[in-house]
Amino acid sequence: MADWCGGDDMRDDNDWRLVGQEKWLKGVELVYRKYRQNPKNPDWDHDHCEFCNMKFFLKAGPDYLKEGYTTLDDYHWICSRCFEDFKDLFEWTVVPAEKSEKEKQD
Numbered sequence: 185m186a187d188w189c190g191g192d193d194m195r196d197d198n199d200w201r202l203v204g205q206e207k208w209l210k211g212v213e214l215v216y217r218k219y220r221q222n223p224k225n226p227d228w229d230h231d232h233c234e235f236c237n238m239k240f241f242l243k244a245g246p247d248y249l250k251e252g253y254t255t256l257d258d259y260h261w262i263c264s265r266c267f268e269d270f271k272d273l274f275e276w277t278v279v280p281a282e283k284s285e286k287e288k289q290d
């Protein structure tokens with residue numbers, strides 16, 4: 185029997201990038217935006233993707249991400265690739281940037 189053609193290898197649940205993020209990222213709302221500093225942490229100039237550790241950086245550079253998905257508090261950042269890989273698993277809701285801004289100000 186050709187069992188090589190079966191199976192679900194679209195996503196590996198033992199992916200090296202998965203280290204328990206579902207505890208804080210499962211089912212959360214995300215917004216896609218340019219990377220920016222967390223207002224609560226003015227000393228930070230960079231962040232890392234929650235999954236693959238790619239660097240989000242305020243300064244330009246070939247190895248830096250300039251935009252991606254973030255939680256509404258700008259605290260957790262996720263690169264586009266990891267977003268695509270894990271969006272089904274984590275059941276994220278993507279909200280428009282304007283909505284997240286509005287909610288913050290209220």
Ligand SMILES: [Zn+2]
Pocket residue numbers: 233234235236237238262263264265266267
């Ligand atoms: Zn990533």
